[in-house]
Amino acid sequence: MIDEIQSLMEQYLQWLKDKTALKQIDKDWVQVTTPHLDRHNDCLQFYIRKEANGFLLSDDGYIIHDLISSGCSLDSEKRKALLKMTLAGFGVQLDGETLILKASAENFALKKHNFLQAMLAVNDLFYLASPYVANLFYEDVVQWLDHSDIRYTPNIKFTGKSGFDHMFDFVIPKSRKQPERILQTLGNPKKNAIEATVFKWTDSRENRAANSELFVLLNNGETEVAASAIDALKNYDIEPILWTERSQIVERLVA
Incomplete structure (x- = not known):
């Protein structure tokens, strides 16, 4: 041998x-x-x-x-x-x-x-190494929020109607001009991550203000985001934002 x-x-x-x-x-x-x-x-x-x-x-x-x-x-x-x-x-x-x-x-x-x-x-x-990619993307989002002077509270937990707790990456409190805005980052926006995001939003949104909004920042800098993933989020009144197009929402988040 x-x-x-x-x-x-x-x-x-x-x-x-x-x-x-x-x-x-x-x-x-x-x-x-x-x-x-x-x-x-x-x-x-x-x-x-x-x-x-x-x-x-x-x-x-x-x-x-x-x-x-x-x-x-x-x-x-x-x-x-x-x-x-x-x-x-x-x-x-x-x-x-x-x-x-x-x-x-x-x-x-x-x-x-x-x-x-x-x-x-x-x-x-x-x-x-997808965990590294996800963590690094989260850090990029934090730096962008800080650089853009967008105030936020990180890592907020909401309880859904199912009784399950759901963590969201950032919450921007309501202002005179804008409702509560919730931000979720997806460093690897694959099907399972999209499905998990949809579930936790549909489960917890009834316990938020009626006009609360969820923005999902999708990392398209390192992989292409499927059109089906974007459509799935839109179908549940979730606003998908491609990372390369993030400048489009700065005014709505700063206000």
């Missing part, structure tokens, strides 16, 4: 070697194309430069630029901390928007492995 597994391991290492391609792109840098795939199913590439005391590995800014161009901003302190923590786990540093790692001839194999793992981890972190 051990011999069989050892043979398979050797086959894997040979496959990894065969599928890794090197290309000299200038006098200093060598491009390494690996068989590891990113979230676009493209082979991961990184770059190596010889230095006086070893080697410098760099992704040339690919991972961070890809996240930003896909609408995943890394500006908030929480996201920066999450990124830094993830990279630190692999010993990788951030130079501007470029991932870098220094290696010696003796530890090159391990460092190269760690560098690839860091690239994959950051690539996946903000797109595949």
Whole structure:
């Protein structure tokens, strides 16, 4: 059994070697194309430069630029901390928007492995880990409310006619111009999240003022929101607001 597994391991290492391609792109840098795939199913590439005391590995800014161009901003302190923590786990540093790692001839194999793992981890972190996406979106909403001078009370619990308690993210009290406004964030606006929002609103709205309004902020910066999800909310007198169109409701929330 051990011999069989050892043979398979050797086959894997040979496959990894065969599928890794090197290309000299200038006098200093060598491009390494690996068989590891990113979230676009493209082979991961990184770059190596010889230095006086070893080697410098760099992704040339690919991972961070890809996240930003896909609408995943890394500006908030929480996201920066999450990124830094993830990279630190692999010993990788951030130079501007470029991932870098220094290696010696003796530890090159391990460092190269760690560098690839860091690239994959950051690539996946903000797109595949839905709890992180939801929490980060909530933080974005808080910053937007504060920046827009919209007063609010966070994390309000309403009791529904069923007797169940329901948590809503924000409540803006009524004013002379506007009724009570309730805000719910959906960082991952999938079918189950839409259904849960509809249920807790229909269950609790009878215990609110008759003209209370529910706005649902939908995160469309990192995934497309289905038209059926928007229609479902509208059918229950819930106002869906795409995150990219949030400026349209500022006046109604500030008043």
